[in-house]
Amino acid sequence: MNGVKFFLIAGLFFGLLPGASAQIDVKTVKGGTGVTAWFVENHNVPLVYVNMTFKGGSAYAPAGKEGLSDLMARLLTAGAGGVDKFEFQEKLDDLGVKLDVESGIESIDLSFQAVTENAENLQAALRLLNSVLTRPNFSPEDLEHEKTLAKAALKQLRSNGGYQMKKLRAEKLFGAHPYAREYSVTESSVDAIAVDDLRRFFTERLARDNVKVSIAGDLTPEAAAAALDLIFNGVTESAAKTEIPAVEAPAAGLAQTFVHKLSNPQSNITLVQPGISLADEDYLAFTVMNHILGGGSMSSRLYTEVREKRGLTYGISSYPEHFDKVDLIAVTVATRNEKVGETVGVVKAEWRKIVESGVSPKEFEEAMAFLTGSYIMRFTSLAGISSYLLMLQKLNKDIAYVNGRNSLLKKVTLQDVNRVAKKVLKPDQLMTVISGEPNLAPSSSN
Amino acid sequence: MFPRLRSFWPVAVFFACGAAAAGVFNPKTATLKNGMQVVVITNRLAPVVSHQVWYKIGSIDESPGESGNAHFLEHLMFKGTSTKPGGFSKEIALVGGQENAFTSRTLTGYYQNLPKQNLETFMALEADRMTNLVLTDEQVVPERQVVVEERRTRIENNPAALLSEQVDAALFRVSPYGLPVIGWKHEIEKLNTETALRFYKKWYAPNNAILIVTGDITLEELMPLAEKHYGVIPANENLPKRNIPVEPPQTGRRTVVMKDPRANAQILNLAFRAPTLDNAWGLNPEAGELLAQILSGSDSSRLSARLVYNDKIAHVARASYDSMSIHDNSFEIVVQFSADIERERILNAVSEELQRVAKTGVSEDELLKARKKMLIEGVYARDSLALPAQIIGRALTSGYSISDVEEWPGRLERATAADVQKFAAKVFDDAASVVGWLMPGAEPSVEVKGVENERR
Numbered sequence: 001m002n003g004v005k006f007f008l009i010a011g012l013f014f015g016l017l018p019g020a021s022a023q024i025d026v027k028t029v030k031g032g033t034g035v036t037a038w039f040v041e042n043h044n045v046p047l048v049y050v051n052m053t054f055k056g057g058s059a060y061a062p063a064g065k066e067g068l069s070d071l072m073a074r075l076l077t078a079g080a081g082g083v084d085k086f087e088f089q090e091k092l093d094d095l096g097v098k099l100d101v102e103s104g105i106e107s108i109d110l111s112f113q114a115v116t117e118n119a120e121n122l123q124a125a126l127r128l129l130n131s132v133l134t135r136p137n138f139s140p141e142d143l144e145h146e147k148t149l150a151k152a153a154l155k156q157l158r159s160n161g162g163y164q165m166k167k168l169r170a171e172k173l174f175g176a177h178p179y180a181r182e183y184s185v186t187e188s189s190v191d192a193i194a195v196d197d198l199r200r201f202f203t204e205r206l207a208r209d210n211v212k213v214s215i216a217g218d219l220t221p222e223a224a225a226a227a228l229d230l231i232f233n234g235v236t237e238s239a240a241k242t243e244i245p246a247v248e249a250p251a252a253g254l255a256q257t258f259v260h261k262l263s264n265p266q267s268n269i270t271l272v273q274p275g276i277s278l279a280d281e282d283y284l285a286f287t288v289m290n291h292i293l294g295g296g297s298m299s300s301r302l303y304t305e306v307r308e309k310r311g312l313t314y315g316i317s318s319y320p321e322h323f324d325k326v327d328l329i330a331v332t333v334a335t336r337n338e339k340v341g342e343t344v345g346v347v348k349a350e351w352r353k354i355v356e357s358g359v360s361p362k363e364f365e366e367a368m369a370f371l372t373g374s375y376i377m378r379f380t381s382l383a384g385i386s387s388y389l390l391m392l393q394k395l396n397k398d399i400a401y402v403n404g405r406n407s408l409l410k411k412v413t414l415q416d417v418n419r420v421a422k423k424v425l426k427p428d429q430l431m432t433v434i435s436g437e438p439n440l441a442p443s444s445s446n
Numbered sequence: 447m448f449p450r451l452r453s454f455w456p457v458a459v460f461f462a463c464g465a466a467a468a469g470v471f472n473p474k475t476a477t478l479k480n481g482m483q484v485v486v487i488t489n490r491l492a493p494v495v496s497h498q499v500w501y502k503i504g505s506i507d508e509s510p511g512e513s514g515n516a517h518f519l520e521h522l523m524f525k526g527t528s529t530k531p532g533g534f535s536k537e538i539a540l541v542g543g544q545e546n547a548f549t550s551r552t553l554t555g556y557y558q559n560l561p562k563q564n565l566e567t568f569m570a571l572e573a574d575r576m577t578n579l580v581l582t583d584e585q586v587v588p589e590r591q592v593v594v595e596e597r598r599t600r601i602e603n604n605p606a607a608l609l610s611e612q613v614d615a616a617l618f619r620v621s622p623y624g625l626p627v628i629g630w631k632h633e634i635e636k637l638n639t640e641t642a643l644r645f646y647k648k649w650y651a652p653n654n655a656i657l658i659v660t661g662d663i664t665l666e667e668l669m670p671l672a673e674k675h676y677g678v679i680p681a682n683e684n685l686p687k688r689n690i691p692v693e694p695p696q697t698g699r700r701t702v703v704m705k706d707p708r709a710n711a712q713i714l715n716l717a718f719r720a721p722t723l724d725n726a727w728g729l730n731p732e733a734g735e736l737l738a739q740i741l742s743g744s745d746s747s748r749l750s751a752r753l754v755y756n757d758k759i760a761h762v763a764r765a766s767y768d769s770m771s772i773h774d775n776s777f778e779i780v781v782q783f784s785a786d787i788e789r790e791r792i793l794n795a796v797s798e799e800l801q802r803v804a805k806t807g808v809s810e811d812e813l814l815k816a817r818k819k820m821l822i823e824g825v826y827a828r829d830s831l832a833l834p835a836q837i838i839g840r841a842l843t844s845g846y847s848i849s850d851v852e853e854w855p856g857r858l859e860r861a862t863a864a865d866v867q868k869f870a871a872k873v874f875d876d877a878a879s880v881v882g883w884l885m886p887g888a889e890p891s892v893e894v895k896g897v898e899n900e901r902r
Contacts, residue, residue, distance in 0.1 A: 044491045045828045086746040093744065093815060096822040115825055145755075152711060152761045152784060159708035161603055263707060266598035298524075298535045311591030314599050334599055366540060373542020376561055380492045380661075380831040 024379060026389065026402050029221050031229035037213035038389040038399060039224045042382060046117045048217035049386035050129075050231070053394055056108040056205035059178035059323075060242050065197055066181045066189040071146050072198050073103035076110075078142045081131035085142055088128075097125045099132070105182045106244075106323055107394065108205060113383070116218040126230040133206055134234045138198045150190050161268040161334075164435040168260045169270055172431065177247050179323060203236055210239035214389035216382045247326040255428055257344075260435040267340045267436025268332075271347055273429045275320050275327030276420075278395055284409050285416035286320070286424055291367045292359050292417075293350065293425075294318025294331060299366065301350050306333060312343045322395070329424070340438035351427040358418030372406045470824055470855070471834045474665035475848050480681040481653030484672050485848065486665040487834045495565050495661035496832045498557040499572050500839040502656070503649040505629075506551045506622040506690050506772070512641050513622075514629015517549040518593055519642045523556065525585045527578035534571045543568070549627055552772050553843040559831060562662045566671050573675040576650055579643070586639045594635065597628050605706040605884055606713055612702045613715045613882035614776070616894055621693035623774045651682035656842050658835040690773050693719075696878040700896035705887025711761070712783050714792050715882035718873050720777040723769060724845050729872055731769030732857050733865035734777065739816035740808050740866065741765035741779075741799070748799050749779065757795055759787050770844035777873050785886055793881065800874040807867035817858050824855065 030036045037050075061068040077099055079088040092099055096115040101108065114125045157163045167183035174180035211232075215224050276286050287295075294302035294317050302316045316333040335343045359367075378388045392401055401408075471487045478484060508515045524547075526533045538545045543560040558568050601607045611626050618624030628634070657676060659668055696719060720734065721727040742749045742765040753760035760783040767777045779800075783792055827833045841851045850857075 042491065044489070045825070047826065047829055086744075089744050089746065090815070093819050093822075096818075096825070098826075113826065115822065149761055152782075155710040158710055159605075264603045266595065266603050296539065299539045307588075307592055309588065311588030312595070314592055314596040334603075335595060336598060366536070370539045370542050373540070373561060374544070375542065376492060376494060377542065377544060377559060380494050380559070381829045382491070383829055 023403050024385075026399060027221060028399060029215070029224045029228065031225045031227075031232070033208055033229055033232040033235070035208050035211060035213060035228050035232045037215045037224065037228055038393065038402075039214070039219075039221060040216040040382075040385050040389065041220060041224070042216065042385075043218050045382065046115055046218050047382060048114050048116050048122070048215065048219055048227075049382050050112040050114075050213065050215050050227070051386045051390040052110050052112075052211050052213045053390055054108045054110075054205050054207070055106065055210050055239065056201075057104045057106045058182040059105050059244055060205060061181065061201060063178075063181065064189060065192050067150055067185040068193050068197055068201055069103040069108065070185075071143070071150060071190075071193060072138075072201050073101040073108055074146050075138055075142055075198060076101045076132050076136050076202075078146075079137040079139065080128070081135045082137070083131070084137070084139070091128060092125075095121050095125045095128070097128065099129070105179055109390075111387075123230070126227055129231050130233055130235075133231065136202065138195050138202070140195055143193070143195055143198065147190050147193065150185070151187050154185060154187060154190070159262060159264075161262055161264050161266070161435045164260045164262055165268040165270055165433055168258055168435065169272060169431075169433040172258055172433065173272065173328075174247065178244055179247065179326070204240035204242065207236040207239035208232055209237065212390060212393040214386045214393065216386035216389065244325055247323075254431060257432040257434065257440065259438060259440075260433075261437060262435045264436050265336060266334050267337050267434050267438045268334050269340060269344065269432065269434045269438075270330055270332050271344070271430045271432050272328050272330040273426050273431065275322070275329040276424050277327050278322055282416065282420045282423065285412045285420040288364070288367050288371060288409075288412050289354070289359065289417045289421050289424075290318055290320065290329075291371060292363050293354055293421075296367065296370065299370070301354065302331065302333075302347065305346050305350055306343060310342075310346065312339050312346070316347075337437045338439045340434060340436070341441040342443045344432055344440075345442045348427055348430060351425055351430065354421050355425050355427060358421060359414070361414055364414040364417055368409070368412070371409055375406055470852070471828065471838065473834075473838055473848055473851070476665060476669060478652065478672060478677045480677060480679060482672075482676050482679075483656045483842065484665070484668065484676075485656065485658045485835075485838055485842070486663060486668050487658075487660040487838070488664055489661050489828075489831060489834075491662075491831075493562045493662050494560060494831060495562050495659055495663055496557055496559045496835055497565055497568055497572065498555055498658040498660075498832075498835050498839065499576070500553055500555040500656045500658060500843055501650060502553060502654050502843050504550050504552045504554055505625060505627040507649060507688060508622065508625070508645070511633060512637065512645075513625040514593065514627075514634040515637055515641050515645050516554055517628055518590065518634065518637045519645050520547050520549045520554050520556075521589050521593060522581055522586060522642050523547065523575055523579060525579075525581055525589070527574050528580050529574055529578065530571060531580070533575075534568070537567070537571065541567075551623060551627060553839065555839060557832065557835070565659070565663070566675070569671055569675040573679060576652065576655065576676075577679060579646055581639045581643060583639055586642070590634065590637060593628065594631065597631060597634065600628065601626070602631075605704070605709050606715075608706070609702070609704045609713060609715050609882050609884040612704060612892055612894070613717050613880050616700045616702050616880045616882070616897065617696075617717050617719065617776055618693050618774060619897065620691050621774045622690060623693070623776075648686065651685055652676055652679045653681040654685055656839060658839055660835045661831055688772075693774050698896055699876050700880045700894065702880060702882040703893045703895075704882070704884045705889070705891045706884065707886065707888060707890065709785075709884050709886045711785055712787070712789065712792075712886075713882075713884040714779070714781040714783070714789070714796065715884070716779040716781075716793075716796060717776045717880045717882070718778075718875065719878040720767060720775040720873050721769075722771040722773060722775045722844075725773055725775075727872060729869045730861050730865040732854075732861040733869040734767045734769055734873070735820065736813065736816045736858070736861055737803070737808075737866050737869055738765045738767040738777070739820060740812045741803070743816060743819055748803065749781075749796065752799050753781060753783075753792070753795055757791075759783060759791055759795065763796070770840050770846070772844060789883060789885075797876070800870065803867065804871040804874050807870075808863050810863060813861075813863050813866065817861075820858060821855055
């Protein structure tokens with residue numbers, strides 16, 4: 001891609017929202033590689049943020065090699081195109097570039113940040129990114145090193161309450177399904193990973209038809225399209241057609257309590273039940289309802305009852321979780337061992353209460369005011385904008401949602417919220433998973 | 447994540463590895479007649495503002511036996527005033543804003559991130575709670591329990607954090623830098639309405655505070671509002687001078703050995719007494735931050751290269767130093783390594799690397815790279831709504847001026863390799879250090895060696 005001119009505007013202070021308009025100017029850009037990005041042009045600072053996600057992650061790695069996706073993600077920044085790890089890092093530092101790759105259960109996310117003041121440096125940075133996506137080194141020495149670190153981390157996670165809680169939950173919810181693999185990494189599964197596995201997984205997952213991209217910052221649309229071409233030039237065209245099987249309903253353990261014994265003064269607790277699909281027409285009503293129940297920080301019922309009134313915890317929240325094959329609703333909270341039973345009791349009582357009695361008009365108005373008013377806070381930095389645009393793509397939203405979200409939200413009524421509470425929340429289907437040394441009795445005197 | 451995450455900062459705050467400001471925020475400042483400093487950083491990205499009030503007090507100002515009081519008060523500041531019983535969290539939520547607060551050793555801050563048009567409302571409310579806080583036991587008692595749970599989450603559930611706490615306590619036996627910001631558990635449990643309000647009345651005043659606003663606003667736009675809401679609060683003419691007990695010189699290395707059944711690996715937490723801006727030991731504080739960067743800013747840095755890649759005896763090696771402290775400070779090295787590696791090997795390797803810098807210095811190349819990396823952080827900081835306020839707030843509460851912040855790139859450029867070597871030679875003094883170990887053990891235990899007197 002020689003001869004591409006980057007038309008950069010430096011030093012202009014460019015408001016995101018011209019005048020009193022509440023519209024974010026987001027557009028799609030597409031280069032010659034077939035990859036499309038959601039793009040917001042803004043020259044507030046000489047920086048550009050590129051975020052991308054590939055369908056991949058631990059659910060896509062084979063059984064017996066748990067840890068593969070995470071190792072691959074780490075090794076993607078350990079040198080590429082024959083440039084070794086230390087030199088690669090130096091090049092990134094020299095250009096003022098930040099590059100981070102993370103693997104989750106169903107996605108591999110990459111974030112790239114660069115300074116735009118010097119056009120040549122920016123081109124060099126984009127070429128480095130391209131080398132990561134086409135020719136990562138995956139050297140045997142680097143793999144051995146990461147395997148050592150992974151096994152050391154596994155040892156330390158044995159006494160990590162939050163991790164053990166999530167691990168037990170995954171076992172109970174997913175059994176042998178690939179969604180459990182994130183937490184079933186073992187020393188032997190790590191040992192089983194070879195360089196060939198990395199290369200195969202890389203080729204299977206990091207493909208142009210398997211990526212979603214967002215860009216925000218100091219570029220024109222033409223420059224953004226040219227950047228896409230530089231980044232994705234030569235990247236594998238098609239991902240492997242790996243199918244994630246359906247999740248059998250978490251039949252084992254509905255409304256049961258599972259404990260992983262761990263010697264900590266504070267227990268980590270999660271409660272989980274089946275959730276609501278992103279495509280459900282009631283999804284925004286659910287968002288409002290969840291805000292009132294436990295999503296809404298200090299204004300939520302769970303926060304008020306568990307923290308403010310009873311001093312049982314530092315933090316508590318309820319939230320949806322979405323996978324391609326299953327949706328969940330969960331609550332996380334941590335409290336001293338003696339108070340676990342009492343805390344769980346309060347959460348379940350709130351679950352029942354909102355189903356039986358719904359929410360008040362006041363709570364509804366306050367939730368709507370917060371959810372609509374706070375939307376602008378997603379757009380207070382270019383980094384935040386790029387992240388949010390990628391998140392919307394992950395949630396399969398249309399680009400019109402960026403500016404349409406508040407109008408859609410305002411259509412939700414109090415009746416919708418109360419109806420959705422009954423439709424979605426199932427107090428008798430809450431599975432409780434705890435790590436610690438919990439006292440499960442409903443209430444105690446200290 | 448956790449709502450209202452009222453955080454406290456341990457010594458190694460997020461700039462500890464040297465990633466401080468490039469100072470190109472172009473802040474504008476003025477001072478109200480009652481002594482309150484006002485700072486504005488304009489950022490026109492979105493029609494929002496971050497409204498912050500920073501108090502120049504923190505855990506080092508607590509009375510003996512009342513560790514955690516400053517942080518506890520910070521929690522209680524959300525409970526309400528005579529004009530606003532119950533606080534104003536609801537009002538913030540109604541406009542879609544976010545709020546939080548934070549306490550560290552030298553500062554306490556409160557902020558709201560808001561749509562711009564709501565700024566004045568919350569300036570009034572923030573000004574109100576500067577002097578009109580009202581507390582009842584019904585509010586205070588559960589909140590104390592919340593703080594104890596917070597301590598469990600951050601410290602007691604985490605052996606590495608417990609070690610860090612013991613190392614600080616061994617390094618600073620007279621100075622309040624030896625106390626955890628969140629407080630010792632047995633002292634938190636004795637805090638109450640009276641301790642909190644006494645601290646509040648003593649220290650919270652406009653002449654002990656800084657107003658920092660970032661976002662879609664200028665100083666010209668802010669000043670009339672600042673005068674109207676903060677300017678009317680009388681200065682506390684009896685504001686006490688800070689009286690921080692001075693840590694005596696340390697004349698022999700101390701050791702902390704912590705065993706915990708939850709530890710599956712080992713940690714070395716090595717802390718040296720270190721200079722601050724106001725107590726600089728004739729050294730250049732920027733040199734210290736560059737030194738931390740040269741020691742562990744990247745995989746090829748001195749400590750990582752030696753311990754992780756060359757000798758292959760450690761998993762992680764990190765150095766941290768933050769010059770923005772008052773009176774006392776530490777330079778810390780933390781190494782994580784496997785249970786089957788001999789501890790002495792780790793300590794010897796670290797000591798060798800530190801002495802190598804002290805005796806033979808660093809190269810121009812290392813210096814340039816470290817400097818470049820730190821300067822870049824300043825550019826990235828400009829993209830954030832709140833981060834410039836954090837940087838300036840920390841600088842101003844550490845005795846730096848606004849122009850110091852803006853001149854930081856120049857100071858960084860003037861720090862030489864010789865300055866870095868001089869810093870290392872002075873600071874890496876084993877006799878003024880604590881060696882802390884965490885290792886597996888059947889029963890939890892802590893043993894401290896080399897201290898002259900029993901700590902209370």
